Amino acid sequence: MTHPVLRAQDLRRTYGTRVALRGVSFDVRRGERVALLGASGSGKSTLIRCLSGLETTDPGAGRIEVFGQALQEGGRHSPRIRALRRRIGVIFQQFNLVGRLGVMSNVLTGLAADTPLWRGLLGRYTLAQRALALDALDTIGLAPQAFQRASTLSGGQQQRAAIARVLVQGAELVLADEPVASLDPQSTRRVMDQLAALNRDAGLTLIVSLHQVSLARRYCHRVLALRDGELVYDGPSAALTPSFLQQLYGTAAEELLHDDHDFAAPAAEAPPLALAA
Template identity: 45%
Template sequence: MNSPETGSASSPGGGSVEGEPVLRLSGVGKSFNGVTVLDDVSLEVPRGRFVALTGPSGAGKSTLLRLANGMHLPDRGTVSTLGEDPAACSRSRLRALRARVGFVFQQFGLVGRLSAMENVLMGALATLRLPRYGVMSYPRALRVRAVEQLDRVGLADQRFQRCDTLSGGQQQRVAVARTLLQSPELILADEPVASLDPAASVLVLDTLKRISTEDGISVLCSLHQVELALTTADQIVALRDGHLILNEPATTLTPARLHEIYTPTGEADA
């Protein structure tokens, strides 16, 4: 199994440093109600890389993503996210860590009756002291940044349109723009194109890839679509039955090899 090279270790203050992986799992195990979901998983996500997380349903992909930002805590092993161990963080420190980690969900997580602009601005709520009602209640600097991020995902002209009138692909790009407003150092995306048609899927993933390249943001994105993983990702990781079974540069893989990940073990060995 290939493993990315890493640079220097964490800084004394606990924050991430140049060359250090933005995410490191070491011997991680996680079970729910006695059922093992992840078993002895070790993985590093380098800074500025787009990593596709593949594998059959139930392989542990969503659990791994939630371990990365402290939504779940490991039963065994350790997790280091941007130089922090979520399991060891106080509530305030965990909030601060999550502010540096963007999360893009399959179901968008938007408020349909609000405009694209206001949904993007909601990405800054964790940094504001008081509740906000309406676009104009946000500081002007944030409104300018929100328009900039919508422009980056190709939706500046739709910024005042209600989100429930946008297509699924457009809504997911609004969700990406909202994440970008956080200025994240790591983006976790959980099946972000599972509910989209092929054309919209390509557009959303191309947007994430471009932003990853332009801003040096690491992306860990779970995907079922083999061809999209191969054309988008720098690195491909695969889970099956809770085990890490593949970790290679996308350029060394073929569709046939990656499709094998989805073949039941008995059939593959037959």
């Protein structure tokens, strides 16, 4: 058996008196496409930040491994975290593009870790690097907009530019934190289709945080469901019937089923599985 691409063990995170993560544990294998599902405040964003190394877990608690090596343990980052982070791409809800810069320049920031600081600050990227960025933009359908200011793009286009930045980085594991939460249904489909294609065709391992169960059922075979910082379900997305969601979330299930008709999943309903231990 090969090592999981990602292994989370007993992750705990508190902010003052608020508990954001309560002993979360799971493995993700190479090439999986996993939905991280939960209502607002369930701990999805905190988990994404911990998995990417942007935050640490509570002191003395938990361990996160990526590619068979420790990223952090007991609330402390590994000495190898910089090298490991280069293989992890993070896509945020708010795009994090510099609006006054061109799309190509924004995408090229994905190469910052491999570019001398003075070159990055002056925009002095090599021809090979620029060709790599243009190829990434072509892959996600934005090559014609390569030299437009990022601020002129639609929300969906800006999110696709953020995906191109991850491609240029050469990420093997992509963590997407609510990447379509602020997009209209058409842009949502375009972005989710793009992420699914990259998982299928480029072999990227994908964990995508969502708050609509219909998107999880349509685009991911596996779901990790959080409630109040606790992992309450780990299994096939097809099992997430309305009645099972009601069992998991109670009245909060209504938030996850909101606008479900816009992204109806073709999969047949399956009987609910056991809750996560």
